Amino acid sequence: MTTESVLRAEIVEVGRRMYARGYTASNDGNISVRLGDDRLLMTPRSVCKGFMTPDMMCVTDLNGKKLQGDRDPSSEMLMHLEVYRQRPDARAVCHAHPPIATGFAVAGIPLDRAVLAEVLTTLGSVPIAEYATPSTPELPAAVRKYVKAHDGMLLANHGALTLGTDLMSAYYKLETIEHFAKISLVARLLGRENLLAREEVDRLQGLRNSYGIKAPAPICPDPSVLGDLLAEPDQASCQVVQSPAGDGRRLVPDSIDTRPAAPVTSSVPDGDEEIRLTYRELSALIEDAIRSLK
Numbered sequence: 469m470t471t472e473s474v475l476r477a478e479i480v481e482v483g484r485r486m487y488a489r490g491y492t493a494s495n496d497g498n499i500s501v502r503l504g505d506d507r508l509l510m511t512p513r514s515v516c517k518g519f520m521t522p523d524m525m526c527v528t529d530l531n532g533k534k535l536q537g538d539r540d541p542s543s544e545m546l547m548h549l550e551v552y553r554q555r556p557d558a559r560a561v562c563h564a565h566p567p568i569a570t571g572f573a574v575a576g577i578p579l580d581r582a583v584l585a586e587v588l589t590t591l592g593s594v595p596i597a598e599y600a601t602p603s604t605p606e607l608p609a610a611v612r613k614y615v616k617a618h619d620g621m622l623l624a625n626h627g628a629l630t631l632g633t634d635l636m637s638a639y640y641k642l643e644t645i646e647h648f649a650k651i652s653l654v655a656r657l658l659g660r661e662n663l664l665a666r667e668e669v670d671r672l673q674g675l676r677n678s679y680g681i682k683a684p685a686p687i688c689p690d691p692s693v694l695g696d697l698l699a700e701p702d703q704a705s706c707q708v709v710q711s712p713a714g715d716g717r718r719l720v721p722d723s724i725d726t727r728p729a730a731p732v733t734s735s736v737p738d739g740d741e742e743i744r745l746t747y748r749e750l751s752a753l754i755e756d757a758i759r760s761l762k
């Protein structure tokens with residue numbers, strides 16, 4: 469099998485998974501992959517991603533000129549070309565409308581809270597590119613702002629976009645975004661979303677380096693540390709993550725404290741000596757006081 473036939477088969481498989489998982493309906497979504505340095509293999513316009521065959525794909529150059537294929541390339545080709553232009557490291561691009569992530573994109577809520585350690589070490593944050601009419605040059609312009617520092621983003625009132633160093637990694641990022649959106653939605657419905665502290669976020673960023681995880685950009689510094697709460701972080705060069713200032717507490721302590729628990733202490737106004745009572749002594753005092761009142 470040639471590299472090209474392997475990639476055609478991979479696009480078919482990724483399209484089948486996207487449709488099977490409900491990330492696309494009808495003819496939605498599009499997929500592309502680099503074919504060498506100067507050509508792309510891309511899904512054609514107006515086909516259901518769940519029922520593609522390898523022969524359907526189009527070959528284009530990096531300016532979008534069709535070089536091969538019976539069908540026209542995807543209507544979102546301009547967005548794909550922009551990603552490859554801005555990110556020479558990108559080898560593949562996936563776009564779909566996964567319903568929960570797209571719900572966040574419709575609500576205007578970015579997936580940028582420090583909630584899941586694994587998401588922080590891989591994707592970092594998932595911003596929302598401003599709304600732009602699909603298939604027009606407006607959409608690549610909206611994507612341009614975020615694509616240098618993010619491997620995945622939501623598209624306002626539209627869907628999600630991911631890129632990767634190969635087709636499967638771009639597709640898995642789409643899965644991660646939808647999974648993250650699902651968990652975030654459940655936590656918010658339950659009424660509580662405990663965020664990881666900035667200290668833990670910094671620790672996770674350190675893990676990126678030690679595990680060799682290639683993130684396109686570092687997490688933006690905490691504005692409260694910089695002392696400039698009004699300054700907008702530049703999302704072209706770093707990833708905004710919402711996390712509260714750390715208080716030194718960790719989810720898991722460094723070592724388990726085996727010392728016996730301290731007795732109950734009651735503090736009293738300055739000048740008086742501190743007294744310590746056990747629960748039984750305190751109960752007895754209260755009972756005495758009640759008896760003397762009767």
Ligand SMILES: [Zn+2]
Nearest residue numbers: 497564602627
């Ligand atoms: Zn779309």
